[in-house]
Amino acid sequence: MQYSYYPGCSLEATGVEYNLSTRAVAGALGVELVELPGWTCCGSSSAHAVNKDLALGLAAHNIALAQEQGRDLVVPCSACYTCLSKADHQMRHDPGERARGEMLAGFSYTGEIQIYSFLEVVRVQVGMERVAQTVRRPLTGLKLACYYGCLLVRPPEVRPFDRAEDPTSLDELAAALGAEPVSWCYKTTCCGAGLSLTRPEVVEQLVARLLSAAREAGADALVSACPLCQNNLEMRRPAQEDIPVFYFTELMGLAFGLGEAPGWLKKHLVDPFPLLQRFSLVG
């Protein structure tokens, strides 16, 4: 399995451990990720808020690059995945939008390239059975609140790989790694990451509610599939709150017994090692 890989701006900075763990885990599963040459910012949370043409044009440009490579595109960041898959959906289903995207990005849209989140690749292309077979150190006893965030599975017509109100793919993955996914109601509730710099006082309330809900549900940690969520849940939490937030790829790396996993985990603002030592998952 060979894909073009779009890391996105966050995975080169605040989400660097998501980048490293995604590449390592893909390798362990036999999924080849080839970084998309010349990729540029998708426009993320800002383009759609102030300029409709930029939102479509910046995403379409990267779809054009992927088309040149002739491989389906894998996008780990939920925000990038949203921009790119929305633009692709617009161009695929609306001739007017297709013409607009082609004009803005200066290319001819063929629709040959599919856009996947990495979680989608794991679930649909690799399969949980294969994941379970790759596990060397099962995460036995670890109770996880799977936090999908708002963007990963919405809107449903754009990304039908999981349910929009009650998604299950991360829960299935947690189980395949030997952990116990807990039942809770905040799987897709927005953490407010887009307001983290401009309205931190609003975001702090959202984050506090999410983390305490995860604790109430009996979770030892949260699992995230988005660099904006993961950072936001660490940066804007109440001072006394120390429940860790992992990327799903980091937990896969730990369960697969990959030697580089502790290096990723050292980059977290909230130290996850005490928890992992309690479950004999590191050291």
Add this chain to the structure above:
Amino acid sequence: MATATLHLPAGAITVDAAFREEVARLSGQPLELCFQCQKCASGCYPTQEGDYTPNEIMRLVQYGARDAVLGSRTIWLCTSCETCGLRCPNGIRIAEVMDTLKQMAAARGIAPAGETGPLFHNLFLSEIRAAGRVHETMLMLKYKLKTGNLFADMKLGWQLFRRGKLPLVPRLKKDPAVRRIFERAGGQE
């Protein structure tokens, strides 16, 4: 199009049907179908701090209350999480409407006092225009300098930097293709 005055509990507002039609056209959403069931508002956490709930924004758009809507705090608190549109029984993508309202307010330079959302978005897009990608370290610094709030989050920034999460030298290169997209999109930052 004619304007009129509508007297609401919050005071008198000027209404303009042309505004409703413009929002419907730009967002592509069937605004007239909103019947105020409030499912959007009940699932909307971020805008709880705003001046209107999402269904109230929809009603004000239906009225044609241009100034009240474009000057509201709520539109900038919307994170486009899509919960509202997912639950809307009439299939209105309210996040698309919120985006349209933000775009209209930004194009006219309208923002409530103290709202730094438009500034953040402009800095973000300037980074893309200049370098093709967003350098998070520079974006955070520029935002802090512009808002004069340099010391808030200083400790946080240091913690991120120490963990190698705020690189000083990014992997960027100027990209003429990105410049051209900005030019075709009207040159707006």
